Amino acid sequence: MLQEPSTKYRSFAPIPLPDRTWPSKVISAPPMWCSVDLRDGNQALIEPMDGARKRRMFDLLVKTGFKEIEIGFPAASQTDFDFCRELIEQNLIPDDVTVQVLVQCRPELIARTYEALKGARRAIVHFYNSTSTVQRRVVFGLDRAGITDIAVKAAQCVREHADRHPETEWRFEYSPESFTGTELDFAVEICDAVNAVLQPTPERRVIINLPATVEMATPNIYADQIEWFLRHVKNRDCIILSLHPHNDRGTGVAAAELGMMAGADRVEGTLFGNGERTGNVDVVTLALNMYTQGVNPGLDFSNINEAARIAEHCNQLPIHPRHPYVGDLVFTAFSGSHQDAIKKGFAARRDGDIWEIPYLPIDPRDVGRTYESVIRVNSQSGKGGIAYLLERDYGITMPRRLQIEFSQVVQAVTDATGKELSSEQIWSLFQKEFLADDGAYVYGGHQLTSLRDQHEIERLSLKLKCHGQGALLHGEGNGPIDAIVDALGLRFDVLSYEEHSVGTGSGAKAMAFVEITTPARATLFGVGYHENIVTASLLAVLSAVNRALQRGLLDDAMPVATAQG
Ligand SMILES: CC(=O)SCCNC(=O)CCNC(=O)[C@H](O)C(C)(C)COP(=O)(O)OP(=O)(O)OC[C@H]1O[C@@H](n2cnc3c(N)ncnc32)[C@H](O)[C@@H]1OP(=O)(O)O
Numbered sequence: 001m002l003q004e005p006s007t008k009y010r011s012f013a014p015i016p017l018p019d020r021t022w023p024s025k026v027i028s029a030p031p032m033w034c035s036v037d038l039r040d041g042n043q044a045l046i047e048p049m050d051g052a053r054k055r056r057m058f059d060l061l062v063k064t065g066f067k068e069i070e071i072g073f074p075a076a077s078q079t080d081f082d083f084c085r086e087l088i089e090q091n092l093i094p095d096d097v098t099v100q101v102l103v104q105c106r107p108e109l110i111a112r113t114y115e116a117l118k119g120a121r122r123a124i125v126h127f128y129n130s131t132s133t134v135q136r137r138v139v140f141g142l143d144r145a146g147i148t149d150i151a152v153k154a155a156q157c158v159r160e161h162a163d164r165h166p167e168t169e170w171r172f173e174y175s176p177e178s179f180t181g182t183e184l185d186f187a188v189e190i191c192d193a194v195n196a197v198l199q200p201t202p203e204r205r206v207i208i209n210l211p212a213t214v215e216m217a218t219p220n221i222y223a224d225q226i227e228w229f230l231r232h233v234k235n236r237d238c239i240i241l242s243l244h245p246h247n248d249r250g251t252g253v254a255a256a257e258l259g260m261m262a263g264a265d266r267v268e269g270t271l272f273g274n275g276e277r278t279g280n281v282d283v284v285t286l287a288l289n290m291y292t293q294g295v296n297p298g299l300d301f302s303n304i305n306e307a308a309r310i311a312e313h314c315n316q317l318p319i320h321p322r323h324p325y326v327g328d329l330v331f332t333a334f335s336g337s338h339q340d341a342i343k344k345g346f347a348a349r350r351d352g353d354i355w356e357i358p359y360l361p362i363d364p365r366d367v368g369r370t371y372e373s374v375i376r377v378n379s380q381s382g383k384g385g386i387a388y389l390l391e392r393d394y395g396i397t398m399p400r401r402l403q404i405e406f407s408q409v410v411q412a413v414t415d416a417t418g419k420e421l422s423s424e425q426i427w428s429l430f431q432k433e434f435l436a437d438d439g440a441y442v443y444g445g446h447q448l449t450s451l452r453d454q455h456e457i458e459r460l461s462l463k464l465k466c467h468g469q470g471a472l473l474h475g476e477g478n479g480p481i482d483a484i485v486d487a488l489g490l491r492f493d494v495l496s497y498e499e500h501s502v503g504t505g506s507g508a509k510a511m512a513f514v515e516i517t518t519p520a521r522a523t524l525f526g527v528g529y530h531e532n533i534v535t536a537s538l539l540a541v542l543s544a545v546n547r548a549l550q551r552g553l554l555d556d557a558m559p560v561a562t563a564q565g
């Protein structure tokens with residue numbers, strides 16, 4: 001790269017529009033949408049679509065709700081010509097859909113285009129020529145008058161052909177191609193000249209499409225260009241002002257949004273932004289951006305995965321996993337603080353609330369995605385995410401301090417492997433850590449009786465394997481936990497106890513959580529999981545004791561005094 005890029009590149013001159021109004025506008029209604037997947041998208045593919053893929057894409061576009069679809073450039077390729085014929089002859093165009101085709105301002109190509117459209121009920125003929133300073137100079141070698149002449153002659157030609165086929169309801173679209181590199185006064189001048197031929201009316205408006213053929217500046221400049229154009233073009237009421245942004249600077253969506261605020265009526269773009277170079281503007285993102293502002297976009301992406309898979313098949317191009325609204329990872333949080341906030345957001349949410357879940361700008365279910373992958377765990381994750389997965393997939397609600405303790409167990413594994421852990425793997429780590437029966441003290445059965453004369457006192461007889469040897473311990477207390485602490489005779493106290501059921505009906509089990517503290521003031525949890533709630537509590541105490549023994553936090557003195565063979 002150059003140390004001094006200004007020797008090779010220059011900045012885009014601002015548009016003189018100090019009283020611009022677009023910055024304070026709000027998008028409150030969708031534009032007229034036109035899909036150009038089958039033309040601009042298609043012409044950028046490594047392998048342009050064959051008839052079958054075109055048909056699949058067309059059906060998807062219709063199902064999504066597009067009412068205007070640019071189906072190709074029939075004068076350019078036989079495939080496009082044949083596809084156009086197929087749609088017309090087989091009557092495949094729904095009544096409320098209008099097909100559009102592109103053609104250069106060349107009479108022979110225009111003639112072929114009308115051949116392709118013969119018999120159509122309705123059609124938009126879209127003609128274009130490049131108007132930018134650079135293309136005038138290097139491609140056409142013509143001045144403004146010469147370029148205007150090309151456009152005006154083409155306008156006459158498309159009109160004449162149309163007049164010869166009154167059975168079709170014709171509409172026209174003109175694009176001063178490379179508009180963003182065209183002086184604004186010239187763009188207005190050439191469009192006025194074309195309109196003088198086409199003679200649009202408020203009832204039969206012409207589509208004037210102002211493409212950012214190459215995105216050359218910040219999106220506010222595009223908005224200024226649109227507002228400036230609309231203030232100066234003649235007969236605004238006879239024009240449908242259309243945008244056709246590309247994404248060379250990565251701001252195609254922003255440019256389209258600001259362009260709409262600047263007064264545009266219509267947007268041409270493609271699904272997921274396929275198209276020349278960095279693509280056309282992504283209509284899915286545009287539509288769902290509107291949706292998340294509470295505006296019905298008029299396009300239906302309720303099953304966004306299906307749309308994505310069809311687009312990938314037709315374009316033979318993958319969609320990036322981080323692509324807005326659709327990428328495989330866009331509804332996934334790996335990082336701990338995000339997971340924590342999402343978990344709390346879901347917990348706080350009530351039916352009918354405005355959607356306000358941190359880090360999730362849209363409810364994944366609105367586009368047919370599930371909450372399945374919202375939280376995934378790796379070394380960047382925290383307790384909230386782990387707790388969320390265990391709760392969602394296994395119905396386990398861990399006490400907060402256990403979440404902290406267990407997250408360290410998970411973290412040790414993710415740090416060591418560098419890999420993601422599935423919720424199944426987390427559950428098996430949880431079982432290994434808390435529920436395994438391979439500790440020093442293994443539960444073998446119990447009996448609990450209330451003392452006849454002292455109702456609050458319970459007596460516990462507990463069968464155990466202590467270090468592999470059978471033992472029968474006895475203890476008393478004001479409940480099973482108190483009694484097992486007494487029976488074990490070890491130096492620890494119980495700090496907290498919680499229990500909840502997991503599952504419902506006859507398959508339900510109890511999960512008990514016991515937190516103990518040792519003489520050295522170490523605290524740690526044990527978990528018990530059993531059909532019987534008392535057994536679950538006893539198991540939880542033994543789980544905590546075993547974990548403390550394993551860590552050398554308790555004296556491992558077998559309670560011989562009370563043990564019996
Ligand atoms: C920004 C866009 O996306 S515009 C759409 C671009 N899409 C495509 O090009 C895809 C389909 N195109 C094609 O298949 C071919 O280009 C065709 C069939 C249309 C034309 O092919 P060809 O005639 O072989 O030539 P080619 O495309 O190289 O034409 C360039 C010639 O057309 C002229 N030309 C280019 N665009 C236009 C236009 N819009 N109007 C009039 N003339 C034009 C050029 O000045 C050049 O003229 P020259 O031959 O006198 O130098």
Ligand SMILES: CC(C)C(=O)C(=O)O
Binds near residue numbers: 040128212214
């Ligand atoms: C033909 C025009 C509209 C075009 O595709 C472009 O400028 O990108």
